[in-house]
Amino acid sequence: MQKTLKDDEVEGSDEEEENNNEGKDPVMRYETIPHRGCVNRIRSLHGSGVVATWNDENEVGIYNVSQAFEALEQPITGKKK
Secondary structure: OOOOOOOOOOOOOHHHHHHHOOOOOOOOOOOOOOOOOOEEEEEEOOOOOEEEEEEOOOOEEEEEOHHHHHHHHOOOOOOOO
16 A cells, blocks of 8 residues: 555646655554464553463463553664565
């Protein structure tokens, strides 16, 4: 998917559109946290980075996800392809 920068009625060459869209590609960022099994439920302690999960094996896990949140807030320094 690509964000539309102009109305469809405005005509321009394909080359012009490519130049206008440079550097505006969408970026998806994520952090992973090792977890055993599938997560059935997740609850958070509001105002902190502590979350609890319940998996499909009826086990409860408690995680501090503060570092993952901080990593996602860091600016992107380089272009990866």
